[in-house]
Amino acid sequence: MIAQVMDNDNDVIIDLRHLSKVYGSGPVAVRAVDDVSLHVARGEIVAVMGPSGSGKTTLLQIIGALMRPTSGEVMIGGRDIASLPEKALPQVRLKTFGFIFQTPNLLSTLTAAQNVEMVVNLGGVQGNTARNKAAELLERLGLGHRLSHRPAMLSGGEQQRVAVARALANDPQVLLADEPTANLDSKSGQTVTELLRNISKEQGKTIVIVSHDHRIRALVDRTLWLEDGRLRVRWSDGVTLDPVCLMAIERTKTPDSFQYDGDTYYFCSVECKKRFEASPAKYRELSSSL
Amino acid sequence: MVSLAKENLLRERSKIALSVGGVVLAVFLIFATTGLYYAISAVVDNMVMKAGADLWVTSKGSSGSLHSPSLPSNRLASDLKEINGIQKVSPLIRRPIATDMNGEQVLVSINGFDTVSGLGGPWKVVEGKSTPRDGEAIVDRVLAQKKGLGIGDSMELEGKRFEIVGISDETFTLISYMVFVTLEDARSFMPGDLTNFFLVTVKAPGDVTQVKQAIESNLPAVSVSTSRENAAQAKEETVGGFLPIVFVISAIGALVGVLVVGLLVYTMTIEKSREYGILRAIGAGNLYLYRIVLFQSLTVSILGFVIGAAISPPLMSGMQYLVPEFVSTITPRMMAWVFSLFVVTGLVASFIPVRRLSQIDPAVVFKQQ
Numbered sequence: 262m263i264a265q266v267m268d269n270d271n272d273v274i275i276d277l278r279h280l281s282k283v284y285g286s287g288p289v290a291v292r293a294v295d296d297v298s299l300h301v302a303r304g305e306i307v308a309v310m311g312p313s314g315s316g317k318t319t320l321l322q323i324i325g326a327l328m329r330p331t332s333g334e335v336m337i338g339g340r341d342i343a344s345l346p347e348k349a350l351p352q353v354r355l356k357t358f359g360f361i362f363q364t365p366n367l368l369s370t371l372t373a374a375q376n377v378e379m380v381v382n383l384g385g386v387q388g389n390t391a392r393n394k395a396a397e398l399l400e401r402l403g404l405g406h407r408l409s410h411r412p413a414m415l416s417g418g419e420q421q422r423v424a425v426a427r428a429l430a431n432d433p434q435v436l437l438a439d440e441p442t443a444n445l446d447s448k449s450g451q452t453v454t455e456l457l458r459n460i461s462k463e464q465g466k467t468i469v470i471v472s473h474d475h476r477i478r479a480l481v482d483r484t485l486w487l488e489d490g491r492l493r494v495r496w497s498d499g500v501t502l503d504p505v506c507l508m509a510i511e512r513t514k515t516p517d518s519f520q521y522d523g524d525t526y527y528f529c530s531v532e533c534k535k536r537f538e539a540s541p542a543k544y545r546e547l548s549s550s551l
Numbered sequence: 552m553v554s555l556a557k558e559n560l561l562r563e564r565s566k567i568a569l570s571v572g573g574v575v576l577a578v579f580l581i582f583a584t585t586g587l588y589y590a591i592s593a594v595v596d597n598m599v600m601k602a603g604a605d606l607w608v609t610s611k612g613s614s615g616s617l618h619s620p621s622l623p624s625n626r627l628a629s630d631l632k633e634i635n636g637i638q639k640v641s642p643l644i645r646r647p648i649a650t651d652m653n654g655e656q657v658l659v660s661i662n663g664f665d666t667v668s669g670l671g672g673p674w675k676v677v678e679g680k681s682t683p684r685d686g687e688a689i690v691d692r693v694l695a696q697k698k699g700l701g702i703g704d705s706m707e708l709e710g711k712r713f714e715i716v717g718i719s720d721e722t723f724t725l726i727s728y729m730v731f732v733t734l735e736d737a738r739s740f741m742p743g744d745l746t747n748f749f750l751v752t753v754k755a756p757g758d759v760t761q762v763k764q765a766i767e768s769n770l771p772a773v774s775v776s777t778s779r780e781n782a783a784q785a786k787e788e789t790v791g792g793f794l795p796i797v798f799v800i801s802a803i804g805a806l807v808g809v810l811v812v813g814l815l816v817y818t819m820t821i822e823k824s825r826e827y828g829i830l831r832a833i834g835a836g837n838l839y840l841y842r843i844v845l846f847q848s849l850t851v852s853i854l855g856f857v858i859g860a861a862i863s864p865p866l867m868s869g870m871q872y873l874v875p876e877f878v879s880t881i882t883p884r885m886m887a888w889v890f891s892l893f894v895v896t897g898l899v900a901s902f903i904p905v906r907r908l909s910q911i912d913p914a915v916v917f918k919q920q
Contacts, residue, residue, distance in 0.1 A: 318917050327832060327913050348836070355834025362916050366829045370558040379553040383835055427833070439917055 272532050273336075274434055274467045275301035275324060280333035282319050282490075293319040294330070295490035300508060302530050303434070304465040306458060308477050311487035317471040318439055320487065324469060325358050325437045326350045338434060355383055359428025359466075361457075363440040365420035367412040373399060373423045374408040377430050384431035398426040402456065418449030425456060429466075436460070438470040442477065454480050482514055483529065504544040505533035521545065555830075556846035559819065566815065567851060573811035574855020574893065575862065581804040581889055582863040583870075586879030588790060588797040591725045593880065595789045598722075598729075599782040601674035602643070604750035605759050607781045608766060609774050623773060625744040631751060634769055636762040638754045642746040643671035644737040647727055650708050652698050658727040659694070661708065663737020670750040673731045678702060679717030685733050689717035694728035696875040706730075711739060723878055724789060805896050808852060812900035816848045820904035827908060828915035840908050845901040852897030856890055 282294040293316040301307050309317050322328040323335060326342050335343040342353050354360075367376045377395035386394065396408055402422045412420055421441060428436055438457065442450030458480045461468050470477060478484050486493045499512045508529045512518075517528040521541045528534040537544050560567055599607070608631065609621035631640045644663035649656050664671035666682050673681055673689050679702045683689055688708075690700060695718050700706060704715045713732065722729035741747075753762045759777060766775045776784065820827065827840055860881075867879045 322914055322917065325832075351831070351834045351836040353834075354832065358834075360833055360916070366825075366832075366916050368555060368826050368829065370562045371553065371555065375553045375558070379555060380833055382553055383833070383839065431834075 272302045272530060273300045274303045274338055275299065275469070276334075276336035276339075277324070278334040278336065280320075280323060280330050280335065282316070282323060282328070283331040292490050294323065297333075297487075297490070297492055299485070299492065300506060301467055301469060302532075303467055304461060305483065305529075306461045306468045306470065306481040308481040308484045309469065309471045309487055310473065310475075310478075310484055313473075315487045316490040317487050319490075321437055321439055321469065321471050324435075325360060326353045355380075356431055357433055357435060359430070359433040359436045361421070361424050361428050361436060361438040361441045363443045365412065365417075365424040367420055367423055367427070369412055372409045372411055373404060373415065373419075373426075376412070376423055377426045380427050380430035395426070395430070398429055399423065402426050416449070417445050418452060421445060421449070421453050422456065425453065425460070429460065429464075434467060436466050436468045438468065438472075440472055440474075441470065442472065442474050450474065451476070483508070483510055484514075501527050503527065503529045503533050505536045508533075554846070556843040556850075559823065559843070560847055560850060563819065566818070570811050570815040570851050571855045571858065574808050574852060574896075575859040577804040577808040577811070578856050578859025578889060578893065579863050579866060580807075581801045581892070582859065582881055582885070583867060583877075583879055584797050584800040584804075585885055585889070586863075586867060586881050587725075587877070588793055589882060589885060590721075590878040590880040591723075591793070592786055592790050594721050594724055594878075595786050596782045597674055598724075599785050600778055602750055602778070603668075603670045603672075603752070604641075604778055605753045605756070606751040606763055606766070607776050607778065608749040608751060608770075609747075609776075611772050611774050613774060621747050621774075622745045623747075623749065625746055627749060627770070627773065630770055631749055631766065634762065634765050636753050636755070636758045636765065637751055639668050639670065639750075639752045641665040641668040641670040641750045642734060643748045643750050644734065644741055645671075645747050646737070646740050648708055648740060652706070657694070657698075659691075659708065659730045660724070660727040661737050661740055662729050662731045663734045663740075664731065665734050668750075670752070671748075673717065673719035673722065673729075675720045675722075676717045677720045679715070681717055681719075683716055683731060683733055685736055686712070686714060687716040687732070688713035689719050689731040690715055691722040691728035691730065692718050692720045693723040693875040693878065694730075709740060711736070721878075723876065725793070725876075725878075726789070801892070805892050808855070808893060808896040809900045809903075812848050812851050812855075812897060813903035815851060816844050816900060817904040817907065819847060820844060820907050824907070824911050825915055827911045828913050831911060831913035832916045837909055840911075841901070841905060844904055844908065845898070848901035849894065849897035852893045852900065853890075856893040860886060860889070 277297055277299040280294055280297045281292060284291045284293055297320065309320060311317050323330050330343050334341045337357055345353065371379060374395045377398055378391050381391040381394050399405060399408055402425060404419060404422055407415060407419060441453055445453060454477055457468055460466050470481065501510060501512055503510050504526050506529060510527055510529050512527050515527045515529060517531055517534040519526050519534055519537060526537060528537065610623045613621035625642060628640050628642060631637060642665060646661045647658055648661055649658050676689060677692060688706065695701065700715055702715055706713055706715060719731065753759055763775045763777065830840060864881055870877045
């Protein structure tokens with residue numbers, strides 16, 4: 262296991278600190294999430310993969326303020342949402358996160374446009390402004406001709422795209438996706454995945470995707486492996502550590518590398534690369550001590 | 552604003568129709584019962600208020616006007632006329648008589664009034680004339696309808712024959728039917744020179760209290776009440792006992808409404824619990840969810856009221872046609888009261904699924920459908 266810790270700065274949107282979730286107590290206690298620490302930068306797409314029962318969904322629920330951790334801190338944009346009172350959490354979910362689930366989970370009696378508009382309404386925008394925003398989002402996702410269709414009249418891929426539009430309705434900083442392609446055929450799955458990538462890159466959204474789908478790795482910035490509730494590095498997959506923040510990163514995915522003293526160093530972000538360039542000897546020593 | 556509550560209701564038409572039907576029945580039940588109470592109450596009120604008197608004079612200690620044991624002597628009339636401020640004094644005989652009609656015992660209330668002054672006579676004649684002569688009678692509409700009596704027919708009361716010359720409305724008191732005859736004819740049903748009441752009118756309307764006090768001080772052997780006091784007492788004596796039954800039936804109706812609407816919104820909450828879970832997951836608070844249930848609950852209650860209020864009058868007329876004794880009236884005030892009752896019903900019913908709503912786990916969204 263690696264503990265991925267770095268100084269909190271403006272680039273970090275999700276900062277999990279020694280997060281644990283224990284179900285039950287005594288000898289039957291199950292540690293679904295076990296001492297997970299993690300940083301996710303703004304605009305980054307992170308995939309959390311792992312076998313069934315590894316704690317992926319629990320981790321996602323904790324990040325998304327749908328479940329409280331047994332211990333640890335969930336810093337979102339510098340604020341610990343785990344310490345907020347219960348009544349404050351719906352607003353956090355509404356304004357900070359957009360959720361995309363395995364099944365689209367659209368409201369069956371509402372049209373595609375209404376499903377999105379309703380969330381805009383919940384965010385405090387009403388009337389034509391909300392209606393136009395919903396239509397605009399759906400049009401952007403290629404569903405302009407499906408605005409007045411109810412979920413039952415849409416294909417699985419279309420439903421999932423409506424769910425993506427709904428997730429974007431209140432312009433959240435973070436999108437949390439739980440197996441977004443699991444119920445889709447390969448083509449629709451690919452469309453949704455590419456859609457998420459484009460959203461992240463074009464709109465600077467941070468996206469955390471929990472998935473079994475290995476194809477998703479090609480589109481994300483970083484893949485984390487969760488096993489028995491713990492984040493593990495799969496060194497065999499070309500994973501290395503960012504010498505500054507000690508984040509596990511895949512060599513082939515990072516755009517930022519730097520040659521120093523005959524070695525190549527990889528970074529999760531330009532910020533880390535800049536820090537390394539400023540004092541390479543310090544960071545090389547730190548990373549080699551691990 | 553998107554109304555999920557409205558959209559959900561529109562997609563559940565058959566379920567809504569059944570629930571609204573239940574509320575409509577409850578509304579009708581309340582209207583019928585309350586209407587019956589109101590109609591009888593109005594009749595009793597009219598019997599006093601529309602008799603045309605300012606003051607009612609009875610034997611000392613007797614009360615009410617319908618079946619009062621008041622038996623003052625006829626001679627009291629001349630004593631009353633000597634009191635200052637009195638304009639007219641008219642005796643009135645009201646006596647219940649059980650009579651046989653077509654082999655069935657019927658309780659009628661003989662109403663013998665002074666046809667010259669008109670005080671105590673019928674106040675709403677729907678057919679024929681309003682002033683009988685000796686040997687003539689004006690009978691209640693319900694009695695006439697029930698026994699197939701009409702103008703020109705005859706009826707027998709304690710061996711005395713009367714020709715029916717008029718039909719009066721609003722003169723069925725739930726326990727007896729009023730029959731109006733001349734004072735002279737009514738005397739044959741009374742012992743000696745006794746009467747039941749003296750109806751008094753005063754010269755100046757503002758002097759009623761003064762004249763009342765004057766009668767009480769000059770004639771200590773009588774009781775005097777204003778028409779309003781007498782009406783209140785008469786209502787208490789006749790339909791007062793019926794009022795708790797009206798409340799009980801109204802309460803049952805409201806309870807049926809609460810259960811029907813509550814069951815609907817509870818069922819809809821259970822069926823839509825995943826969708827409520829989705830809403831909670833994406834950030835809807837409990838208040839938002841509660842508002843959905845409240846809207847559904849109030850819509851069904853109010854819709855049930857509107858339909859119930861619309862169909863009750865014709866339905867009650869139909870029932871009245873089939874069962875003449877079913878005299879029932881709907882007034883604007885009654886409408887307002889029943890409307891308020893069903894708004895409260897909707898509010899109360901919306902609380903039924905609240906606990907269930909608050910227990911819905913937003914994490915349900917992570918489970919496969």
